[in-house]
Amino acid sequence: MSRSVISASELDDLMNRSWRALSEVPVDGWIVRRSEGVTQRANSVLPVAAPRDLPDAITRVERLYLDHGLPPCFQLSPAAQPPELDEVLAERGYELSGATTIQVAEVEEVLNRLSCGRSSVEVRDEPGDDWMRLWWAVDGRGDDDARVTAGRILAGGPALYAVSRHEGSPAAVGRLSLVGQWAGVYCMAVRADVRRRGHAQDILRGLLTAAADRGVRHTWLQVVSDNLAARKLYEHAGYQDFSTYHYRVRRH
Structure with missing residues (x-):
């Protein structure tokens, strides 16, 4: 890109x-x-x-x-x-x-690189209770009030929400924020007992396929800079390092 x-x-x-x-x-x-x-x-x-x-x-x-x-x-x-x-x-x-690290890619290139999915993916315009339960169980921080607040943050802009299942139960979820011709990957979470089975790749493919149908051309995601395994995974899918950010916090 x-x-x-x-x-x-x-x-x-x-x-x-x-x-x-x-x-x-x-x-x-x-x-x-x-x-x-x-x-x-x-x-x-x-x-x-x-x-x-x-x-x-x-x-x-x-x-x-x-x-x-x-x-x-x-x-x-x-x-x-x-x-x-x-x-x-x-x-x-x-x-x-x-x-x-912020990585960017063309949606078409990512879809061309991703192999055929092994699990069916349901894509919705809203998260739903099952989506929210799994995401919060894997990646949530805080009590029930914090979870409600997180739901309000998610509802702050248009997005797609994907769920893949294993033996009938939600196995992985992801969110794709939609801003014009751009889409941002967020909230990728896979249940601990079904990791390394392709669920994250299936979620990404499902989200970007739905986004492409809406005319989205470009995509970005954020990955912790020292998470080399995740960065290699996304680079394999066509994402390239583009920018960075960090935080400065006054704790005392």
Whole structure:
């Protein structure tokens, strides 16, 4: 895929629209996102434009988070503004966490590379109770209230939800956020007892096939940077490293 298809800042915007926080407050060029502490992305600052007064903007951000019982947190990609923000936050005691690689691909290429599925996949416009139960059991963090909040985050934008089954029970799930001609892969989760049987590949194929039918041409996903096995799996499917991001969190 040509790197001219999209910029790092445009990709940041796509990801923000794909995982919409419950509350977004503008602070001098930044977007302060809060969602009751559920998921780091939905409770972090997206530093879109450089503020006029950087120390004041950071102080205002810290107050907004601390007043809601949340640790101040910034999501930093190569497009973060101002460019020195990461260094400034580190000097203020913010800890580094969540280093993530963003990979992109053409939908057609991924579908051409994926082999025929071994399990049937059901694709829906809403997650459903069985989808939500499996995703939360595999990847959820928090109590029932957190799960409800996560459901509200998922409902923040159009998406497709896929389920594959093993012996009649949900075995794997995935979510594909839809933003124009782009689609983002989220919430890939496979039941522990049926891993390495092709369910994740089947989910990805099912989601992208449905997206292609809707005119989607490009796709992205996020993978933890040190998860080399997952990165190789996605690269085999046609995804290529494109950008990165990490978080800076003030824990004390």
